[in-house]
Amino acid sequence: MIGETLRARIDAEIARFPVKRGGLLGALHIVQEGQGCVSLAASKELAAIFDVFPVEVIELVRFYNFFHESPRGRHQVYVCTNLPCALRGANVLLKGLEQHLGVGVGETTADGRVHLGREECLGACANAPMIRVGGVYHEDLDLAGACAVLDALE
Amino acid sequence: MKTVRLEIDGRSAEVPEGTRLWDAALSLGIEIPVLCHDPNLTPVGVCRMCAVQVEGERVLTAACVREVAEGMVVRTATDKIERCRDVLTELLLSEQPARSARQATTGDDALLALAAERGVARGRLPAAGSGRGSDDSSPVIAVDHQACILCDRCIRACDDLQHNDVIGRTGKGYTTRIAFDLDQPMGDSSCVSCGECVAACPTGALTNHALGAAVRPVAELASVDSVCPYCGVGCAIRYHADPAENRIVFAEGREGSGNQGRLCVKGRYGFDYVSHPQRLTRPLIRVDYPKRALSPEVESSRRIQGSGKGKGKGKGEGKGKGEGKGKGKGGGRRHIVDYDQVLPAFREASWDEALDVVAERLGAIRQDHGPGALAGFGSAKCSNEEAYLFQKLVRAVFGTNNVDHCTRLCHASSVAALLQMIGSGAVTTTFGDIENSDFALITGTNTTANHPVAATFFKQAAARGAKLLVVDPIRNPIADHAWRFCQIRPGTDVAFYNGMMNVIIAEGLVDTDYVSRFTTDFDAVASTVARYTPRVAAGICGISEDILREVAIEYGKARAAITFWGMGMSQHVHGTDNCRCIISLCLMTGNVGRPGTGLHPLRGQNNVQGASDAGLIPMSYPDYQPVTSNEARAHYEAAWGRPLDPKAGLTTVEITEAAREGQVKGMYILGENPFLSDPNTNLVREALTRLDFLVVQDIFLTETAEFADVILPATSALEKAGTFTNTDRRVQLGHPVLRAPGDARLDWQIICEIATRMGYPMRYDDAAEIFAELVSHSNSYRGLTHENLGEGGKLYPCPDPDRSEGTVVMFGDGFPTENGRARFVAADHKGADELPDDAYPLVLITGRVLEHWHTGQMTRRSYALDAIEPDAFVSLHPADAAAAAIADGDWVRLTSRRGEITLAARIQEGTQPGSVFVPFHFREAGANTLTTDQLDPDGKIPEFKFCAVRLSKSLSSPEA
Numbered sequence A: 001m002i003g004e005t006l007r008a009r010i011d012a013e014i015a016r017f018p019v020k021r022g023g024l025l026g027a028l029h030i031v032q033e034g035q036g037c038v039s040l041a042a043s044k045e046l047a048a049i050f051d052v053f054p055v056e057v058i059e060l061v062r063f064y065n066f067f068h069e070s071p072r073g074r075h076q077v078y079v080c081t082n083l084p085c086a087l088r089g090a091n092v093l094l095k096g097l098e099q100h101l102g103v104g105v106g107e108t109t110a111d112g113r114v115h116l117g118r119e120e121c122l123g124a125c126a127n128a129p130m131i132r133v134g135g136v137y138h139e140d141l142d143l144a145g146a147c148a149v150l151d152a153l154e
Numbered sequence B: 001m002k003t004v005r006l007e008i009d010g011r012s013a014e015v016p017e018g019t020r021l022w023d024a025a026l027s028l029g030i031e032i033p034v035l036c037h038d039p040n041l042t043p044v045g046v047c048r049m050c051a052v053q054v055e056g057e058r059v060l061t062a063a064c065v066r067e068v069a070e071g072m073v074v075r076t077a078t079d080k081i082e083r084c085r086d087v088l089t090e091l092l093l094s095e096q097p098a099r100s101a102r103q104a105t106t107g108d109d110a111l112l113a114l115a116a117e118r119g120v121a122r123g124r125l126p127a128a129g130s131g132r133g134s135d136d137s138s139p140v141i142a143v144d145h146q147a148c149i150l151c152d153r154c155i156r157a158c159d160d161l162q163h164n165d166v167i168g169r170t171g172k173g174y175t176t177r178i179a180f181d182l183d184q185p186m187g188d189s190s191c192v193s194c195g196e197c198v199a200a201c202p203t204g205a206l207t208n209h210a211l212g213a214a215v216r217p218v219a220e221l222a223s224v225d226s227v228c229p230y231c232g233v234g235c236a237i238r239y240h241a242d243p244a245e246n247r248i249v250f251a252e253g254r255e256g257s258g259n260q261g262r263l264c265v266k267g268r269y270g271f272d273y274v275s276h277p278q279r280l281t282r283p284l285i286r287v288d289y290p291k292r293a294l295s296p297e298v299e300s301s302r303r304i305q306g307s308g309k310g311k312g313k314g315k316g317e318g319k320g321k322g323e324g325k326g327k328g329k330g331g332g333r334r335h336i337v338d339y340d341q342v343l344p345a346f347r348e349a350s351w352d353e354a355l356d357v358v359a360e361r362l363g364a365i366r367q368d369h370g371p372g373a374l375a376g377f378g379s380a381k382c383s384n385e386e387a388y389l390f391q392k393l394v395r396a397v398f399g400t401n402n403v404d405h406c407t408r409l410c411h412a413s414s415v416a417a418l419l420q421m422i423g424s425g426a427v428t429t430t431f432g433d434i435e436n437s438d439f440a441l442i443t444g445t446n447t448t449a450n451h452p453v454a455a456t457f458f459k460q461a462a463a464r465g466a467k468l469l470v471v472d473p474i475r476n477p478i479a480d481h482a483w484r485f486c487q488i489r490p491g492t493d494v495a496f497y498n499g500m501m502n503v504i505i506a507e508g509l510v511d512t513d514y515v516s517r518f519t520t521d522f523d524a525v526a527s528t529v530a531r532y533t534p535r536v537a538a539g540i541c542g543i544s545e546d547i548l549r550e551v552a553i554e555y556g557k558a559r560a561a562i563t564f565w566g567m568g569m570s571q572h573v574h575g576t577d578n579c580r581c582i583i584s585l586c587l588m589t590g591n592v593g594r595p596g597t598g599l600h601p602l603r604g605q606n607n608v609q610g611a612s613d614a615g616l617i618p619m620s621y622p623d624y625q626p627v628t629s630n631e632a633r634a635h636y637e638a639a640w641g642r643p644l645d646p647k648a649g650l651t652t653v654e655i656t657e658a659a660r661e662g663q664v665k666g667m668y669i670l671g672e673n674p675f676l677s678d679p680n681t682n683l684v685r686e687a688l689t690r691l692d693f694l695v696v697q698d699i700f701l702t703e704t705a706e707f708a709d710v711i712l713p714a715t716s717a718l719e720k721a722g723t724f725t726n727t728d729r730r731v732q733l734g735h736p737v738l739r740a741p742g743d744a745r746l747d748w749q750i751i752c753e754i755a756t757r758m759g760y761p762m763r764y765d766d767a768a769e770i771f772a773e774l775v776s777h778s779n780s781y782r783g784l785t786h787e788n789l790g791e792g793g794k795l796y797p798c799p800d801p802d803r804s805e806g807t808v809v810m811f812g813d814g815f816p817t818e819n820g821r822a823r824f825v826a827a828d829h830k831g832a833d834e835l836p837d838d839a840y841p842l843v844l845i846t847g848r849v850l851e852h853w854h855t856g857q858m859t860r861r862s863y864a865l866d867a868i869e870p871d872a873f874v875s876l877h878p879a880d881a882a883a884a885a886i887a888d889g890d891w892v893r894l895t896s897r898r899g900e901i902t903l904a905a906r907i908q909e910g911t912q913p914g915s916v917f918v919p920f921h922f923r924e925a926g927a928n929t930l931t932t933d934q935l936d937p938d939g940k941i942p943e944f945k946f947c948a949v950r951l952s953k954s955l956s957s958p959e960a
């Protein structure tokens, strides 16, 4: 259930756009942040709130790595592996991080601290390779630097 | 229209502005290869197969989306272009699964065809990505995500043609795939199995499951153009059949008719009933007397007195209809008749013996008790030719006008009101004419279920911006597309519309010019509706004064408003009054006779319009010539060579009543199943038991046939030639797709045999000859022949069938009445016959569901339709469910003053608190056990949409 507080934030988001559905992406962020995930139930509720078909919500949820359907680790760590990053060693970096954390891509560490994922281009190609931790970019990384970033996470 | 000149491959073309390059090339006969493009869909240009070179441009452009421009010079097939197309094909191919489900079935995988044509082989490029999986959860459609090329065609077909908006895309990169709703399995999603996405898909990603016979390429099959055997939309269908096995393999929508290629689940997937093992193949003569019901369901739809059995313990196993529309997979329990219970009461007979018995017994009853002791029920499922011959048999040979069919149960009141007010009972315009409307009133109809393909056009109009005003006591899915949905209290239609007219008059929105030129008696309506101020009307119908005012004003201001209605209007004791009100509403605002305006009662069955046109009703000969008119009677006496009965005959329910009282003693029932379809089953049972002689002609052993003395095996619509007239007045010719099984005979030949054996020789060479005779008596059908109906049929009246499709909009310059004017008829709110009270506090509304049709004889024997919707249910509002402590899926007992049924509860928001909905297709819980046989005084239609019932939790399933 999307509670009253989140609903109020969503309504405020809606008010920012000339058409209601313009606020949907923002609403997804609000729900993701507030509930730690965008569950299928929440997607269904959002479809009703925004007067769109359920599949239109799921299209967004499944497209962006910002949203996931069940809660994951405390920190979301995504490694871009698109071409520019790949050319500068992103796949090696990703392998290294897997070893460092002891989890595979798409998995969360046993203590629930870090979730590791693969990312599509985030527009930081000039500073490849890069990782995204939540909303923060870390760029021009080597494996040691990336491990240090992760180790510093609570 | 402005045109644009351009050059394509060195040839010049002149095309309207806005044309896409692909179409412009096609107009020169140049076919540019496509994958994501389908001329029925809005182009999106995502696959780039249609890339072409526009001179002076740096990169290739997609011809399917690119608009032409003045002076453009285009090359469609340079070396560079061909290279690009080859690489693209090879890339797409590398991702395809080893086996294409489409190639293996219908054999028309467009991607493989393109590869073959271009000589592109697979194997050079590695397959990337990790399989995207498959989904077999739909009973009719197989999904192979790995074969999907993301061309978007299924999405556009679902969204833009059918307006179901089920499919989208999820994921990205190599994992991108189509998804249904919240990425659910297709079978659990809101998909309504129309199959439009399968028809649109160019690869093996979406394909049809086999329905009995393995799906094979069209080239190996016989393809026959025919008409859907189900609803009044009358979709044009191409059936692909295996002649050796005598089975239909699959079906496709045809262009050129009202459906524009679209179909619903019944038309696309509901054909296999024709090959069901329970088809009747030999005449049967009863040996078990005294007559009685033979199967437990027919014997025991319990009467209210003497009930009280069936208390057991434990909950029924019929759980699990989720909220929304549940999707059982139909395991285990089947509720079609068990032939082992019924057949022992009959023995097989030769045709000669059976026909002699029929002729002799009917003849004897006529002899001993007079013609009035005989009656016949024809069927709206039969062709015009069969309807014509059947009524001719009853009138000329039996000597009575006691002939009727299920129109009496669906739109008799609509026709009564239309004839009285505008002088014609047919629609004044087609359903497709909504394309020209800016406003549509859609009332008393669950169109997405009962006229699904017509509903796609309504939804399309809404998407384009037309305002749909949906008025119904039940919130049906079409309400989701409405501009305003007015959920009136059951049975208060007259008050609602009188209220609307009151506002329209008060606001000065009457089209006085139209009223004075084309109508009479406006004052009668004006003075009646003056009493229905918004306050008064709102108090009765439960819609707020503000909304009532708003919708009336918008309706009154509409440029072109069209009106569609269904049985929610007609099936009331005030059904004719309901229809009078909407007709008055149309007339006072001048919303008849122009494109985008008109009156359209959505006819239920495939040929209910045609059967009535052909005279299968007790008060008129073909083309609505009254039997009471001396002139008309003289005409037909001369034509048919027999004296005819000058009195109007009895209607359906009246015939049943007369049989129960012993006045009607012999009946011929062709293709109807009154046991389940007529009101108050316990009375119908008594009537059928009481008949001295009953002959039933049908394709299956119906519930009604359990009371027959003789049963004659008939042919299905897909086994014979004949014309059917759809809700649009479109007369279409159906061609035989299959051979009839065993000794089953053509229905018209059986009628001829009976007539001949009763001393009235009837001989025709074929259905075309019968049609010619019908046409010779009908002004409306004048000029039509089997030959000139063409592929898409003709809209009657059609004065020039060789050159024109016929008449879309009728009555632009007056009406077929004596003075050429329509007549206003006022109506007052009277309310239903049996209002709820303390003992029976709920209102029962009966109706239908998408997957089933009439009494389920055909649809419950179609694998897919039965699998999707296998069981009887009652739909009730959460508030009523809570009050009775009923959970979704619980067994409940519904009791009226007339009987009782036990069925599963489906808790849904659609019905309003205080009313419940039960579909009438299901023999194990026949809704008509509960309904009242009270009739509308003019239309003689029973009140299927309103009776009082009580609901209680049942502790056991009916089988326990």
Ligand code: SF4
Binding pocket: B141, B157, B158, B162, B164, B165, B166, B167, B190, B191, B192, B193, B194, B195, B196, B197, B198
């Ligand atoms: S079958 Fe019809 S409703 Fe279902 S997904 Fe395909 S197009 Fe949509």
Ligand code: SF4
Binding pocket: B228, B229, B230, B231, B232, B233, B234, B235, B259, B262, B263, B264, B265, B266, B267, B268, B450, B451, B452, B453, B454
């Ligand atoms: S809409 Fe009616 S006529 Fe068309 S396919 Fe469906 S049942 Fe048949």
Ligand code: FES
Binding pocket: B033, B034, B035, B036, B037, B044, B045, B046, B047, B048, B049, B050, B051, B062, B063, B064, B065
């Ligand atoms: S056919 Fe034009 S882009 Fe696909």
